[in-house]
Amino acid sequence: MNLDFILHRVQQVKEALPAITDFKEILAALRLCNYDPDEVISTFFAMFGDSLQSNINGQQNFEPIALQREISKKDKKIEVLNKKLQESESELETLRLKCKYFEEEKRHLIQQAESLYEKVAELQNEQAKYLHEISEIKCKNTQITDKLQNYSPLNKGLLIKMLRDAHELSISNNKLRVLATSGLSEIGLSMEHVRSMTMSLRSSTKEIEEIRSLYQRETMERKLLYNQLQELRGNIRVFCRCRLDDKKGEHLEFLSDEDIAVNCNSxxxxxxxxxxxxxxxxxxxxxxxxLPIIRSCVDGYNxxxxxxxxxxxxxxxxxxxxxxKPGVNIRSIRELLHICHERERVKYVIRISMLEIYNEGVWDLLSHDGNKQLEIRSHGKVVTLPGLTEMEVLNEEDIKRIMSFGEKNRTVASTKxxxxxxxxxxxxxxxxxGVDTISGIASSSTLTLCDLAGSERISKTEAIGQRLVEAAAINKSLTALGQVFTALKTNSLHVPYRNSKLTHLLQPSLSGQAKACVFVNISPDVKDLGETLSSLQFGSSIQQIALGKPNPQSSNIKLGH
Ligand SMILES: Nc1ncnc2c1ncn2[C@@H]1O[C@H](COP(=O)(O)OP(=O)(O)OP(=O)(O)O)[C@@H](O)[C@H]1O
Structure with missing residues (x-):
């Protein structure tokens, strides 16, 4: 409570006091003033105790009540003070906590400040360095400017041009860099593409390899099966052909497609x-x-x-x-070319050679420097003819042309x-x-077409001199041919291939799993009966001769070395 205010009120009461005789009236008056009577009284006693004592007669219980009031007032004050003390303490605690927090903050800030000071120091160092560099650059710049000032206008122009060029170059360089970047990304994409292509290529290659090996096996199997079929038919097939003639050969009887009979001496x-x-x-x-054996030739058999x-x-x-009316030669070649052409996957190289065996001498009919005599060489089962002319042929026309050249050579030689x-x-x-482009299998074979000299006996020809020599040579070679067939028929350990030039030359085609076809030509003329009988006997003697067992790599003739 405001003390001035109380004193003011007390002054009001003091002024009114002489008029107030009854204490109860004073209290009532004070109540009217809306003041706490205990407070007012205690103030009264303090200030006007003496003067009031005489006026308050008959008020026996006044002192204890006043004391009680005093105590209660003190208690209240103590309570208020306690409350205030508690509040102050809690406030103090809060302040203490705040203080602690701020202490922490302060320490943290000091640390930050220290590191900032360090950084600032570093930056200042850097700055000093840069300032130093700048001053150096400025110095250089001044020097360059000075030099520029000294350049002649022409040099200056050049320099400006160079600078412009340099600027343009840098622009185009940038463009190039952009292009290079896009190029690089394209290359990256392409690489990715290539990678995936490589992967698919790898798998395709694997598939191709598998197909190739399958194809290889199939090709081999087909060849072997075809060969087995040929073997069942016989590796040497013998046909009889009778010449067409006006004279009817009464002595000949064609019994069936396979049988012929000769009537002689009843x-x-x-x-x-x-x-x-x-x-x-x-x-x-x-x-x-x-026809079937031509296919065998393309399959790799001689x-x-x-x-x-x-x-x-x-x-x-x-x-x-x-x-x-072309004969077996041209038709075989046509068939050979046809099959080779049909087998697109196999690349064939065909070469032709033409020989004549006369009086046990071997002559090269395709030699351009006249007729050339050749020697037959043997290396085991391999037969070679060193120096033999071989010509590559692509088609029928090539073959006809070369064969007619060989025929001419033969006629010239015969005349000579x-x-x-x-x-x-x-x-x-x-x-x-041939080389199979898929399987890689290589094959080598020969087709030998042989028009033998007349087989008539010497006695009949009644030859003398040169004719006798010729006849003897022919006889020798044909006899040797018969001996070879006989040896093959009887499975003889030794086959006398080297008994004549003819058999020696034909060895690769009459051994192993080679296939042969013999035409026995006969005359329908009765006056040739004896020779017909002899030829038919020769033919039937070679019927059903089995050559060696199959061996896939058949070719063993090497010519022209
Ligand atoms: N099947 C046939 N049809 C028609 N003509 C034929 C037949 N066979 C042979 N000739 C003819 O008979 C003649 C003699 O034939 P060719 O010259 O082929 O006999 P060759 O056995 O080869 O004789 P050479 O040993 O003298 O060479 C020829 O004029 C030929 O045209």
Whole structure:
């Protein structure tokens, strides 16, 4: 409570006091004033105790009540003070906590400040360095400017141009960099593409390898099966062909497609062949018989086709034929080229050679420097003819042209030697080298076409001199051929291939798993009966001769070394 205010009120009461005689009236008056009577009284006593004592007569209980009031007042004050003390203490605690927090904050801030001071120091160092560098650059700049000032206007122009160029260069450099960046990203994409392509390529390569090995196996199996079929038919097939003639050969009886009989001296001699071709059979019919072995040749087996018979029996007609009616030679070559062409996956190289065996001498008919005599060489089972001319052929025209060149050579040689071409053996050899582009299998084989010299006996020819020598040579080689066939038929350990040039040369085509086809040509003329019988006997003796067991890599002839 405001003390001035109380004093003011007390003053008001003091002024009113003389008029107040009754204490109760004073209290009432004070109540009217809205003041706490205890407070007012205690103030009264303190200030006007003496003067009031005399006026308050008869008020016996006044002192204890006043004391009680005093105590209660003190208690209240103490309570208030306690409350205030508590509040102060709690406030003090709060302040203490705050103080602690601020202490922490202060320490933290001091640390930060210290590190900032360090950084500032570093930056100041850096700044000093940069300032130093700047001053150096400025110095250089001043020097350059000075130098520039000294440049002649021309040099200045050049310099400006150079600077411009440099600027342009830097622009184009930037463009290039952009291009390079996009190029690099494109390269990255391409690399990714290449990577995936490589992956798919790898898997494709694997697939191709598998297909290739499958294909390889299939090809081998097909070849072996085809070969087995040929073996079942016989590796040497013998056909009989009778020449077409006006004279009817009454002595000849064509019993079936495979049987022919000869009536002589009231006896009948029967001969069995793989096929007997009647005089009216066409060149196409005759070729049918040789067709399967041509396929064998392309499969890698050595093949030989021979025409045997007396002079004039139709050997040349069968082998060579005429322009209109081509024989086995041209048809075989056509078939060979056709099969090679059909097998697109195999690359073939075909070479032709032409030989003549006359009087046990081997002559190269394709040699450009006249007729050249050759020597036969043997290396184990490999037979070679060093120096033999071989010409690559691509088509039928090539072959016809080369063969007619060889024929001319043969005629010239025959004329020189005063003989007939029919007195020699004509041998055309086709060498076939194939490489399968898928399986990689290489094959090498030969097709030997042989038009033998007339087989008539010396006694009949009544030859003398040169003719006798020729006949003896022919006889020798044909006898050797018969001996080879006989040895093969009887499975003899030794086959006398080297008994003649003819058999020596034909060794690769008459051994191993080679296939041979022999045409026995006969004359329908009764006056040739003896020779016909002899030829038929020769033919039937070689019927059903089995050559060696199959061996996939058949070719063993090497020519032209
Ligand atoms: N099947 C046939 N059809 C028609 N003509 C034929 C037949 N066979 C042979 N000739 C003809 O008979 C003649 C003699 O034939 P070719 O010259 O082929 O006999 P060759 O056995 O080769 O004789 P050489 O040993 O003298 O060479 C030829 O004029 C030929 O055209």
């Amino acid at each position: 006896s009948k001699k029967r001969f069995r062949y793989d096929q007997v071709f009647l005089p009216q059979c066409t060149q196409e019919d005759v070729f049918e018989g040789t 093949v030989c086709i021979l025409a045997y018979g007396q002079t004039g029996s139709g050997k040349t007609y069968t082998m060579m034929g005429t322009e209109q 030697m005063n003989t007939e071409s029919s007195r020699s053996h004509l041998i055309v050899i086709f060498t076939l080298n």
